[in-house]
Amino acid sequence: MYEFMSNGSLDSFLRADGSRLDWNTLxxxxxxxxxxxxxxxxxxxxxxxxxxxxxxxxxxxEEFIPKISDFGLAKLCKWKESIVSVTGIRGTAGYMAPEVFFKSFGGASHKSDVYSYGMMVLEMAGARKNNNSTSMSDTYFPDWIYKKVEGGDDLGVDGVTTEEEEELCRMMVMVGLWCIQSDPLERPSISKVVEMLEGSFQSLQIPPRHFWSSPTRSAQSTSSSAIDSSNRDKVLTMQA
Structure with a gap:
């Protein structure tokens, strides 16, 4: 027997033709x-x-409390081991961490979930939807939103009408950008993510601009990618 989730999936509230949730709920x-x-x-x-x-x-x-579902690709990982042995591609293009594709970024681990979470949070904040550039794929939207955050510019996100909503939006974007750092060691643990979201916006620092350009859904199997590899060996204090 499963709990009935009356509001369906989060995806239905992020589509252009769906109902928009208020910022506090998001x-x-x-x-x-x-x-x-x-x-x-x-x-x-x-x-x-x-x-x-x-x-x-x-x-x-019914109260918009989220539950994580579909564990078909999940893997168990022993506590003393940080790297998970995986064969083939696991996940959905656009949300998959670079190390799932290329071992040169490090092995797949719990930090791969952190990357996926970060991409999803950026989408929740509207960063992907509002990247309307015709010269690049939506895959590159982290670079677009990072420039706005770094410059202190208006994020141009729909539905932000108050200072409180602007702060919530910027907080989600900032946390998302931390989570999608290309090097797994530069990503926060999920416990640190919770701490960041429960803290104040003023305490958040802008992360390094180290993002990987992941393959689009149409080019998942043949894509090759590049990353600004400067400071790849830099390990932040936010690692797990």
Missing amino acids: FQIAKGIARGLEYLHQDCNTRIVHFDIKPHNILLN
Whole structure:
């Protein structure tokens, strides 16, 4: 028997033809998902790496409390081992971490879920939808939103009408950018993500601009990618 999730998937509220959730609800959903991942990564007897975190796999109950679903690609990971042995591609293009494609970025791990979470949070904040550039794929939207954050510019996100909403939006964007750092060591643990979301916006620092250009859905199997490899060996204090 399963709990009935009356509000369906988060994906339905992010589509252009769907109903838009208010910013406080979106923010609380983002925190709830982070706490759910924290349970999988930190509180289970055996760490569980989901490998397919995306809006379609987040279900919402009548109070918009999120639940992570679809564990078909999940892997168990022993506590003393940070790297998960995987064969083939796991996840959905656009949300997959670079190390899932290329071993040169490091092995797949719980930090791969953090990357997927970051891409999803940026989408929740509207960063992907509002990148209307015709000269580049939507895959590159992190670079677009980073420039706005770095310059202190208006994010141009729909539905932001108050200072409180602007702060929630910027907080989600900032956390998302931290989570999608190309080097897994530069990403925060999911516990740190929860801490960031429960803290103040003023305490957040702008992350390095180290993003990987992931393949589009139409070019998943043949894509090759590049990254600004400067300071690849830099390990931040935010690592797990």
